[in-house]
Amino acid sequence: MLSKKNKEALFNPLSKDNPVLVQILGICSALAVTASLEPAIVMGISVICVLAFSNVIISFLRKTIPTNIRIIVQLVVVATLVIIVQQILVAYKYDVSKQLSVFIGLIITNCILMGRLEAFAMHNSPWPSFLDGIGNGLGYTIILVIVAFIRELLGTGKLFGFQVVPQWCYDHGYENNGLMILAPMALITVGCIIWVHRAHNKELQED
Amino acid sequence: MNKNSNTYQILYAAVMVLLVGSMLALIYMALKPKQNENIANDTRKQILSALHIAAPSDELVKETYEKYVIQDLLVDSEGNVVDSTDNAAFEVQMKKNVKLPDAERKLPVMKCKMDDGSVKYVLPVYGAGLWGPIWGYIAMNEDGNTIYGANFSHEGETPGLGARIAEQEFQELFREKHLFVDGEYKGVAVLKKGQKTTNGAEQVDALTGATITSLGVSDMLADCLYRYEAFLKKLGSGGGTQCTADAAPAETIESETNDNQPE
Numbered sequence: 001m002l003s004k005k006n007k008e009a010l011f012n013p014l015s016k017d018n019p020v021l022v023q024i025l026g027i028c029s030a031l032a033v034t035a036s037l038e039p040a041i042v043m044g045i046s047v048i049c050v051l052a053f054s055n056v057i058i059s060f061l062r063k064t065i066p067t068n069i070r071i072i073v074q075l076v077v078v079a080t081l082v083i084i085v086q087q088i089l090v091a092y093k094y095d096v097s098k099q100l101s102v103f104i105g106l107i108i109t110n111c112i113l114m115g116r117l118e119a120f121a122m123h124n125s126p127w128p129s130f131l132d133g134i135g136n137g138l139g140y141t142i143i144l145v146i147v148a149f150i151r152e153l154l155g156t157g158k159l160f161g162f163q164v165v166p167q168w169c170y171d172h173g174y175e176n177n178g179l180m181i182l183a184p185m186a187l188i189t190v191g192c193i194i195w196v197h198r199a200h201n202k203e204l205q206e207d
Numbered sequence: 208m209n210k211n212s213n214t215y216q217i218l219y220a221a222v223m224v225l226l227v228g229s230m231l232a233l234i235y236m237a238l239k240p241k242q243n244e245n246i247a248n249d250t251r252k253q254i255l256s257a258l259h260i261a262a263p264s265d266e267l268v269k270e271t272y273e274k275y276v277i278q279d280l281l282v283d284s285e286g287n288v289v290d291s292t293d294n295a296a297f298e299v300q301m302k303k304n305v306k307l308p309d310a311e312r313k314l315p316v317m318k319c320k321m322d323d324g325s326v327k328y329v330l331p332v333y334g335a336g337l338w339g340p341i342w343g344y345i346a347m348n349e350d351g352n353t354i355y356g357a358n359f360s361h362e363g364e365t366p367g368l369g370a371r372i373a374e375q376e377f378q379e380l381f382r383e384k385h386l387f388v389d390g391e392y393k394g395v396a397v398l399k400k401g402q403k404t405t406n407g408a409e410q411v412d413a414l415t416g417a418t419i420t421s422l423g424v425s426d427m428l429a430d431c432l433y434r435y436e437a438f439l440k441k442l443g444s445g446g447g448t449q450c451t452a453d454a455a456p457a458e459t460i461e462s463e464t465n466d467n468q469p470e
Contacts, residue, residue, distance in 0.1 A: 035367025066216040073223060080227050084234060091238040094245040103366075155367070178415050183365050 002169040009120070009132040013139035020143040021197045022192065022204060030144055030187040031105050037160050041095060043103055044141025046085060050107050051116060052133035054078045058121040059129035065122075074117040075108075082107050088137035112140055147189050155180030216254070224316045250297070254329055256378075257344040257358040276329075277320050281313040286437030289313055301333035301342055314434055319346070328442065329353050329436055334427025338363040338420040341372065341427060345381070351442030354395065355429070357381035359424060371419030375452055380411040397425035 002010075019025045026047075033043045054077050058065075063071050086104050091098035097104065107113070116136050121129040152158055154177045157165035165174065179185050198204050209215060233442040246267070251272040255262060262271040274342055282286050296315030304312060317329040326349045330380035333342045339362035359372040384395045386409075393408035400412050413421030 010390060033366060039366045058271070064219070066210050066219055068211060069216055069220055071298075072220070077225055080231060083231055087238050087242070090245065091241040092416055094249060097251070152367070178320055 005060075006131050008127050009124075009128045010135040011133070014036050014142065014199070015134040015139075015199065016204075018139040018143065018197070019112045019136050020140055021194050022114065023112075024140070024194075025115050026140055027187070027190065029106055029110055030104065030140075030147060030190060032106070034144055034148040034151055034177060034186050035155065035181045036152045036158075036190075037145065037148045039100060039103065040144040040195045041141070042100055044137070046104055047107055047110060047112070047140055048101070048134060048137030050078065050081050051113055052115060052130050052139045054081050055116060055121040055129040055133035056126045059124060059126040062122050070122065071118070074114060078113050078117070079108050101207075112136055125138050138167070143190070143193065144195060147186060150189055151180045151185060155185075209289050211314045213254075218282070218427055233354045252316060253358045253360055255355045257329055257346040258321070259346075259356050275321065276317045280316040280318060282435070282438045283313060284309065284436075284437060286433055286439075286441045291334055296331075299331070301331050302340065305333050309434075312434070314438070316339055316435075316438065325349065330432065332427050334423055334430060336364045336423040337360050337417075338365070339421055341420070342371075343424075343427070343456075345428070345432065347386075347439065347442075349442055351439035352385050352387045354381050354386070359402035361420070364420050369414070369417040371414050371417065372420055372424055375409075377414060380436040384409045384411065386432060386439065392433060392439075394429050396429070397421045410432050 013019055015021075017023070020030055022028065030044065033039045044055055054074075057077050061073070061077075062156070080107065085107075086097065089100070089104065116132060120132045149159070153164065157163060157170075157176050165176075248268045251268050252262060255272060258275060260271065260275060263269040276297075278291060280293055281295050281299070283289050286352065290313065292395035296317050297311075300313040301315075304315070317333055319327045319329060319442045321327060328347045328349065328351070329346045330347060331342065332345060333340065335341065339366065341359060341361040343357060343359035345357050347353070348355050357378045359378060361370060361373060364372065366372045374445070381395065386392060386394055388407050388409070393404075393406055396404045396408050396410040397413050398404065399418075402410075404410050413425075
């Protein structure tokens with residue numbers, strides 16, 4: 001089940017081959033949904049599901065897909081899955097679907113999906129593809145959560161919507177940093193995380 | 208078969224599109240009734256939230272709504288009630304309603320009776336935020352002047368920024384604001400901290416980092432509420448007060464039927 005190669009497919013994306021930190025994919029959504037923790041986590045879970053299943057489907061179809069229209073086929077599979085997820089959420093988890101609003105649709109445009117389908121699922125069998133999808137989704141989710149944690153804590157003094165910075169800090173002159181909840185700080189935060197990550201992983205450093 | 212021949216590609220694409228299309232259509236048809244019910248219940252929840260009422264559970268939203276909302280009204284710009292059939296106001300699609308020419312536009316009002324016997328009027332509003340439509344429900348006291356509560360929703364405002372219009376913290380700011388100043392309609396504005404309205408209207412603080420959405424709320428209120436001016440004035444001038452006298456006990460069927468519309 002978990003041969004060395006499969007383990008790599010699952011665990012490499014968490015750090016050494018992280019889609020956000022190393023491949024710099026999925027930055028747009030990392031920017032949009034990380035102003036607070038809750039949407040970041042739900043978005044992460046949705047991406048994991050869609051990525052894993054589209055990887056499996058494409059992997060099953062990989063021998064039949066004509067090379068010329070493979071991108072279209074991939075896109076159709078991803079879009080179908082996303083629409084199904086969206087419809088099911090509206091029918092059974094209306095509150096969650098409302099909270100994610102447009103972002104669930106934006107999963108279609110997440111570069112990680114097309115990247116993994118094209119780079120992995122097109123050349124590997126379903127089980128490793130499934131693991132690769134889970135791994136990359138998790139790698140993406142971890143970064144979203146870290147960024148959202150930093151932004152929500154510094155930007156609003158809350159976590160998951162609950163106040164965590166005590167009132168006496170405000171009484172002594174502490175202020176929430178409004179800049180943190182604006183989009184540019186998401187990029188700067190991601191930049192800082194990449195910096196720390198590369199400083200710790202010598203093999204990732206470029207000349 | 209050659210995977211790169213034109214025939215194969217076209218066939219492949221056609222079959223794929225047919226399969227996917229019919230699958231999505233089936234799923235859509237199957238889930239539609241459930242989704243519509245969710246959407247209607249969500250609207251009910253928003254209206255109840257403007258009245259500061261929380262339904263005990265998701266299953267009881269409809270019952271709770273029907274308990275408090277006693278009458279649906281459609282009024283014209285003169286403040287006259289033109290329709291008061293059941294669900295007349297609830298079924299108004301605000302998206303379409305705001306696009307109608309002024310003369311044809313009927314304004315929905317939900318008349319509600321609270322546990323303490325007081326009567327509130329819920330006015331739907333609809334406008335544009337930064338990314339898409341925003342809408343809300345403003346509950347008015349029966350003096351037709353004081354805002355009792357407000358609820359705002361949006362389709363796709365940025366989470367953490369514009370989406371905060373849907374949070375209680377922002378909605379609470381509208382409580383006890385007055386639409387009329389010295390008997391003259393002024394509305395209520397959403398402005399940056401420190402800014403003042405030019406016409407003396409009451410105001411609430413805008414959201415940090417969500418200038419466009421805040422402006423959207425302000426414009427939405429300005430655009431939708433002034434149309435109710437005549438209706439609200441009639442409430443204020445005593446038309447509505449007659450209800451309080453007999454509504455005081457508890458909710459009986461009798462007091463409901465006595466609630467004649469101010470005309």
